[in-house]
Amino acid sequence: MIRLSLIYLGGGFVVSLVAFGQVYLFVYTSERQVIRMRLAFYRNIMRQEMAWFDANSCGEMTVKLTDDISRIHEAIGDKLGTAVQYLSGSILGFIIIFYYGWELALIMQIGAPILVLTFAIMGVAYTNMSALESQAYAKAGGVAEEVFSAIRTVQALNGQEKEAQRYENTLVKAKEYGIKKSIASGLGQGASWGIVICNLGLGFWYGGKLVRDEDYEVHEMMAVFMVALIGSQCLGLALPGVMTVNNGRGAAYGVYAIIERMSAIDSASEAGLRPKTLTGNITLKGVHFSYPSRADVKILKGLDLTVPAGQTVALVGQSGCGKSTVVQLLQRFYDPDAGQVCIDGVNIREINIKWLRQNVGIVGQEPVLFATTIGENIKYGREGTTMEEVIAACKNANAYDFIMRMPDGFDTHVGERGAQLSGGQKQRIAIARALVKNPKILLLDEATSALDTESEAIVQDALDKASKGRTTLIIAHRLSTVMNADSIVVFDNGKVAERGTHKQLMDKQGIYFDLVSSQFLFHRRKSLLLLIIIVADCLLQKTSAKVDLVSQLEVAPNTWRRIFKLSKPEWFFVLVGSVAAFANGAMQPAWSLVLAEAIEAFAHESKSHQKDKMRDLSFLALGIGLGNFFSYFLQEYMFGISGETLTMRVRGMLFKAMARQNIAWFDDPSHETGVLSSHLAMEATFVQGAVRTSFGYVMLFVGNIGLGLVISFIYSWQLALVVGAFIPIILTMKSIILLFLILFLMARNAYLFFLLKEAMESMDNIRTVSALTKEQTIYDIFSDRLWKPFEKNMKSKFWISMVSGFTQGITYWAFGACFFYGSRLLKKDDVSFGDIFRVLGCIVFCSMQMGRSMAFAPDFTKAKLAANFIFQLHDKIPPIDAYSKEGKKPAQGSFTASLRFRGIHFRYPMRQDVKILNGLDLSVEPGQTLALVGESGCGKSTTVQLVERFYDPEGGQLCLDNYGIKDLNIEWLRSQIGLVSQEPILFDRSIADNIAYGDNSRTVSMDEIIQAAKSANIHNFVQSLPLGYDTNVGSKGTQLSGGQKQRVAIARALIRNPKILLLDEATSALDNESEKIVQEALDKARAGRTCITIAHRLTTIRDADKIAVFKAGVVHEIGTHDTLMEKQGLYYSLQMAQH
Incomplete structure (x- = not known):
């Protein structure tokens, strides 16, 4: 036995070593x-x-x-x-x-x-x-x-x-x-x-x-x-x-x-041609195309299109006619079902994908920024970009001043998808990012739609200079931005219906003439907006801060008790399982x-x-x-x-x-x-x-x-x-x-x-x-x-x-x-x-x-x-609790929907050093339309977010009728508001489900969905789809064009019949044919409703009951269009800048 004991003693050391190694x-x-x-x-x-x-x-x-x-x-x-x-x-x-x-x-x-x-x-x-x-x-x-x-x-x-x-x-x-x-x-x-x-x-x-x-x-x-x-x-x-x-x-x-x-289509492939020179001739020959996820919907039907090197060609037409599809084919995100897409006479299938995309710059209507700093977002427009080049690009894009007003300057974190910035600020950063690259081919999709009037004029000059000597393809709904293009191509039913200069097409009095005639043009620009684009994004933050959600936790002593309390409904299964496990263990000693x-x-x-x-x-x-x-x-x-x-x-x-x-x-x-x-x-x-x-x-x-x-x-x-x-x-x-x-x-x-x-x-x-x-x-x-x-x-x-x-x-x-x-x-x-x-x-x-x-x-x-x-x-009960049942719910008949901002002070929680609103005083009477204008970052979008109670002001009071907004039930409050944002977000479900999502308090009937779609001028398009209202829009609505997504979003807002309507450039994505009809629908929708409209395009708010001009977080001027023009102040300057 002693010998056996010594064997086990030595064996213990061996097992320790082997177990450690294992x-x-x-x-x-x-x-x-x-x-x-x-x-x-x-x-x-x-x-x-x-x-x-x-x-x-x-x-x-x-x-x-x-x-x-x-x-x-x-x-x-x-x-x-x-x-x-x-x-x-x-x-x-x-x-x-x-x-x-x-x-x-x-x-x-x-x-x-x-x-x-x-x-x-x-x-x-x-x-x-x-x-x-x-x-x-x-x-x-x-x-x-x-x-x-x-x-x-x-x-x-x-x-x-x-x-x-x-x-x-x-x-x-x-x-x-x-x-x-x-x-x-x-x-x-x-x-x-x-x-x-x-x-x-x-x-x-x-x-x-x-x-x-x-x-x-x-x-x-x-x-x-x-x-x-x-x-x-x-x-x-x-x-x-x-x-x-x-x-x-x-x-x-x-x-x-x-x-x-x-x-x-392997983006990492080394195969393919890498031409030493690129002149920029673009040719599409008999191109047929349908998206793989919607193979039964034909987008392009034998498209023939030529864009000579160095020329600016504009693509116009109603939403869904194939304009954006051409842009995606040129980047080879997809391959055509039939036909060829050629650059300098070479089928792009034979060109190395990375080389192709490096020589094509693009900016979309919805600017995409990543969760990193402003400086990093811009630097990734081109590898090796210096800080001096970043600053120069920001100045050309009129972004430098607002960046430097931020406490962290270029080190300011923009948040997920740029959530910490306004739409105009995001777009200007995207433009600055674009200006640090020198692409041979430019693809522009409503590139300046988010810019305010003051910024647009300044950026215009920089873009005019940057566009020289490049092949530029512009997709535009606002025809005032493409009249000076070398050639304008009108799309209809997946084909080229007309082509020529602005004058030639107007003289022809065809589809283009009808599009121009149907659009309200308050002004005409003399120069063409051109944009150098590379959608460059820095994905990986260089900040040393690390996510520390777990490491900062202090483990509560009652955690296990709460876990088992959660299992209480299954106590019988836990009990039987525990008895069985205990019996299992007892079997071994029984042996x-x-x-x-x-x-x-x-x-x-x-x-x-x-x-x-x-x-x-x-x-x-x-x-x-x-x-x-x-x-x-x-x-x-x-x-x-x-x-x-x-x-x-x-x-x-x-x-x-x-x-x-x-x-x-x-x-x-x-x-x-x-x-x-x-x-x-x-x-x-x-x-x-x-x-x-x-x-x-x-x-x-x-x-x-x-x-x-x-x-x-x-x-x-x-x-x-x-x-x-x-x-x-x-x-x-x-x-x-x-x-x-x-x-x-x-x-x-x-x-x-x-x-x-x-x-x-x-x-x-x-x-x-x-x-x-x-x-x-x-x-x-x-x-x-x-x-x-x-x-x-x-x-x-x-x-x-x-x-x-x-x-x-x-x-x-x-x-x-x-x-x-x-x-x-x-x-x-x-x-x-x-x-x-x-x-x-x-x-x-x-x-x-x-x-x-x-x-x-x-x-x-x-x-x-x-x-x-x-x-x-x-x-964790948040200060603004979306699930709270507390708060007042005014009776339907007694609620008039007047809004009053009294001495509002506000700064975003993640940017405490930047004051957005500095004692804002503003009111909107029931049924009135209030338009908010001013340069990007002045507090317009913040005002809308305060009405939705996404945030609470740090000082002052926001009142709805005679109620402080904090005293109202949060679910009831939001059910009274219809919001249409500049960047519409749709969900990965059917068109009908997306529209019905506007009112989640009840089951929305199909008749109501159809009526809302008609009001938003989307019904005919939906009916033309094989699955109609059952068509899935894809993740974030990727299966629809920008204009189609916006119209679905408008229909979604109308379905809830809100007392308050909040419009943030609601028609910016619509084509010319649809815009007037939808604008009329919105005008009807505003009747009897309190409405706040945020606009950069001043033509859309001339008929507002009141126009408030924001500057430095307060109302600088307020009045009707006529009174403000007579005053010849800041609003007058903004209007003149659009002439």
Whole structure:
């Protein structure tokens, strides 16, 4: 015994070293593989063609980049090492028993074919269910991304509850697949353990026969049996790890499907011509085209178009006629179905894509800025741009002054999609960014639509100079901007209907003549607006600040109590699962009693006694095997139901908590869409992992060690005390591991959320990134940032692995102490050999189960951090609570909708040093139309946001009728307001659903939808589509043109019949033919309503009851158009600038 004790003592040191190597090396390799996997996934997404992005949402890709790859990480990390460890032990055990006792070993493997078949079938089912579950969660992620990126629209339309319900509906399928996965896991593990135990029972019976027939000695039979038992135990202990691997395999299916997908238009391809010179001749020959997502809608029908080098050609026509499509074909975002697109006589399919896009500059109607500083946004217009060039470009774009008025100047963070800036400010930054590049071909789409009058005149001169010697293609709805073009091309029904100069087309008196005649032209410009464009965007921030959502959390002491309180509706499933897990654990110590009984039976000289005892023990083993089967199945199935239901509940709760927060909360860079989507994908999964899997194994461990200690104290309290002395040491070591894990996971998750936010932003704005050919640059920066914390992470993992290895060594030292002290007790006759074996058996099984249960300790750490984040956000009541039921709701007849701003002072929460409103006093009487004018950044849009109560003023009072706006119920308030913004946001659903979204308080009838569409002049277009009102508009409305999107947004505003109408350049995106009709519709809609209109184009507000001219955050002038013109003040100057 002393020799055996010394072997265990030395073995403990060896095991400590080997266990350290196992944990550290598996963690090391898995960390590297996951980084490379994320990079490969991200890189291949960024090289896909636009048609692929039309069919796959950014939110779905984010879920795969976060949740799915995290599952793969689990599958190839230390849990894989644990599975390999136990499988190796099992395989080695089977080799040994066949070598030393093949006959007995063979009998004990009768159930092996059934075991293999069962496990294979369940493994396939588990993997398939995991893959389907991942797909369902990806769809839910798409919904979350869409909602949070358009949170202003959602809250303005009181859509939070509706979106929460939509999000939860997408989770139902995931829940169903998760429960089916639990059934597969329960059947697989239950059958495996049941068959193994039954095989051992068969071994009792046949082994006894071999001993009685004197074919085996007792020690030979027991050696084979014990090795078989340990091997079977190892096989069972490997099963959770194997299930984790299968879960990772299911997630890997969707991830690798994207990694291995070949792009139809590969932006990273090195193939293709790179001409040394480019003159800029553009030719489209017989081009036919329809968008892949709407293949039944023909956009271009044999288009023939030529743009000579150096000329300026304008494309005009009603919305949806194919103008923007030509721009996208020239960038080769799509390939035509038939015909050719040529530059300098060369088909662009033969030209290198990167070279092509580097020589084409584009600016869209809706400027796209990324969540970085103003300076970085501009610098990425061209690599190597100096600060002096940035300043010069800003001065030319009339952006320098407003930038320098900001406390941080060029280091000012613009927020997600430029949310911290006004529309005009964003556009001027985009223009400045464009001016730092020198493209040969310019593509302009209403490039100056967001500029105020004062800025436009100044920018005009710079653009006139910059346009010389370049081929310029202008898409315009406002024909006053294209009259000086070298050639004007009129599109109609996907073809060129007319072409000529402005004078030639007017003389012809055809379609162009009708378009011009139908447009209200208050002024005509003498020079043509030309814009050098490269939609350059800096995706990755250079700020040193990191997202620190997790690392700043103080974990609340009642977190676990609240987690289990959330599971209260499923108490029955949790109870049954816990009882089953406890019974599972109790089965193992019961085996020690069975084995001890077998040893004592063979010590008996009577063969008949041995035969009877072996028969009884065989039946007992059969009972334990069946018990194992049912207990494992019930454990997995019950915790599967409770866990999946909890996950759905927690995800829904977290989504609601996020959607509840006020707009200022979303302005914080640490709460941008990518970060929030990542939290939704990961936090609920972590909580579920603890409740569903880890808690089950804790209960199993409690049953195991509880019964084991009871048995040990019954048969030898002295030996039990010696062994029990090691348990606090082991638990202390495990606690140290948990502490290390908490610190590690907090730091890693915070940094990971920061990176994934940026990755999501780049995917969400892929057209901008592709137009800039910045895919490789963004990938390189993303790669550097992923690898940057690797070495630091490995240092943390080194110490975790060290303590983990030491902990496993302690188990062997406990065995050695047990053998040493047991031998001394045996010599004193204080204990029998059978009792020693009973206690030793309990120690063996308890130690194995302790290792198995503690393997899931990291899941508890993750779950506690995740739950703490969820509960902190859930408990956070925002100052402007979208879910609040408090506040007054004036009766419909008594509410007149007058608005009064009294001494309003305001600054944005994320830009405290910049005062926007400085004591604003303004009023609008019921039914009046108030127009707000002034240069960008003077506070016009801020005023609208205060009316919507996106923010509260820091001083003064905003009143609606005689009520302070803070005293009104927030949902009621917003239901009285119709908002049409300059950049319309539509949702990835049908046209009918988007229009009906205007009133989420009821079910909107189809007749109302059609009437609103007619009023917004969109009905005829919708009817022309094959699916009509059931046509899906795509993510953010990408399947519609700018004008079509705006008209749908107008219809959406009209459907709610609001008392107050807020219009922010509501008709800026409409074509000439539609604008007059829609303007008339809006004029009718304003009747009887209080209306606030923000306008840069002063022609649209001449008939307003009052015009307020803003300057420096106050009303500088106010009056009617005529009175202000007579005054010849600031308004007069703005008007003259448009002549």
